[in-house]
Amino acid sequence: MFKSLNTLLAAATVAIGLSTAAQAADALKIGFSNRTLNGAFFVGLTEYMKLKGEEAGYEILTTDAAGNLDKQVSDVEDMLAQGIDYLVLNPQDPAAGVRIVDMATKAGIPVIDLDSDISLNAPVVTRVMANNAANNRLIGDFAVEQFGDAPINAVVISGNQGNLVGEARRVNFMSGVMEAQIRDHGSSNFTILAQSWGNWDQQGGLKAMEDALVAHGDKINAVYSEMDDMALGAIRALKAAGKLGDVKVFAHDGYKFALDSIERGELQATASNNPKLLIEKVIEVIKGYEAGKRDFSDYEYIAPLLITKDNVTEYYDPDSLY
Numbered sequence: 001m002f003k004s005l006n007t008l009l010a011a012a013t014v015a016i017g018l019s020t021a022a023q024a025a026d027a028l029k030i031g032f033s034n035r036t037l038n039g040a041f042f043v044g045l046t047e048y049m050k051l052k053g054e055e056a057g058y059e060i061l062t063t064d065a066a067g068n069l070d071k072q073v074s075d076v077e078d079m080l081a082q083g084i085d086y087l088v089l090n091p092q093d094p095a096a097g098v099r100i101v102d103m104a105t106k107a108g109i110p111v112i113d114l115d116s117d118i119s120l121n122a123p124v125v126t127r128v129m130a131n132n133a134a135n136n137r138l139i140g141d142f143a144v145e146q147f148g149d150a151p152i153n154a155v156v157i158s159g160n161q162g163n164l165v166g167e168a169r170r171v172n173f174m175s176g177v178m179e180a181q182i183r184d185h186g187s188s189n190f191t192i193l194a195q196s197w198g199n200w201d202q203q204g205g206l207k208a209m210e211d212a213l214v215a216h217g218d219k220i221n222a223v224y225s226e227m228d229d230m231a232l233g234a235i236r237a238l239k240a241a242g243k244l245g246d247v248k249v250f251a252h253d254g255y256k257f258a259l260d261s262i263e264r265g266e267l268q269a270t271a272s273n274n275p276k277l278l279i280e281k282v283i284e285v286i287k288g289y290e291a292g293k294r295d296f297s298d299y300e301y302i303a304p305l306l307i308t309k310d311n312v313t314e315y316y317d318p319d320s321l322y
Helices: 002-026 040-055 070-081 096-107 132-147 164-185 201-220 226-240 256-263 276-291
Strands: 029-034 059-064 086-091 111-112 127-129 152-158 190-197 220-227 247-248 268-271 297-300 307-308
Touching: 029 040, 029 070, 040 059, 040 226, 040 276, 059 070, 070 086, 070 096, 086 096, 086 276, 096 111, 111 276, 127 132, 127 276, 127 307, 132 152, 132 164, 132 220, 132 247, 132 268, 132 307, 152 164, 152 201, 152 226, 164 190, 190 201, 201 220, 201 226, 220 226, 220 268, 226 268, 256 268, 256 307, 276 297
Parallel strands: 029 059, 029 086, 086 111, 111 127, 127 297, 152 190, 152 220, 220 247, 247 268
Antiparallel strands: 268 307
């Protein structure tokens, strides 16, 4: 009897193992090519992709292009060779991104663009991102609330040249400022003293702000940064120069340490580009595509959200990965 029971238990264990292996073999394989891991936002994208993808029952492959176009192409070639079912792409460069999308599409792999924009000619399923236009008009409008009818003399800290998302953010911030000034005060009094490049990280924002202070000194009364991490670097530079009390800083992304900075009164406002929400939207798109949906919009946005001292406690999550 004991021998028979042991035999049945062994058979059941083998059956469970075979079933688990079959389920693993059936799991969708999702490749995520991230443009870089240099910065908390990009790390957040990768970590949430692993977490949310595995929660959905997918096998997740991730790569880090380390800011190198050729490496990103090579990364995607490797993932295609490993038999991915979908490619999620955060392109390092719009033109190179189109090349990568074409390569994946020729291999029969649907591509979802994430965070960094890509040409409308690229045959992607959709582009998942924050609504950069709406968010940054909100920030511009809020900046005018802070300054009233006083002149705004700003330094713009951008990520890298040619980045479509960075361009959308700064252009809409500037548009938001000018429209609000004209609406509320009858004319626009807004000057961009300089545009600096911070390479999407805190050290870059620090260096960009230091250079702007040398060039423009006491003329600066506002800073707009295309990303929170660069804004935190700018705040460090302003503190070191004893200028933070004279300069209002605005940024974008909703980084939890930026929300800390808002609570301390250092950063005036940011807008949400939450990696968790972005990845949840990507998973939603994949599930829809698997169910046969094909009529996706060119852009699938997470909801616009302005975060200021008035509402920061509602959105601060100390356990957030970003």
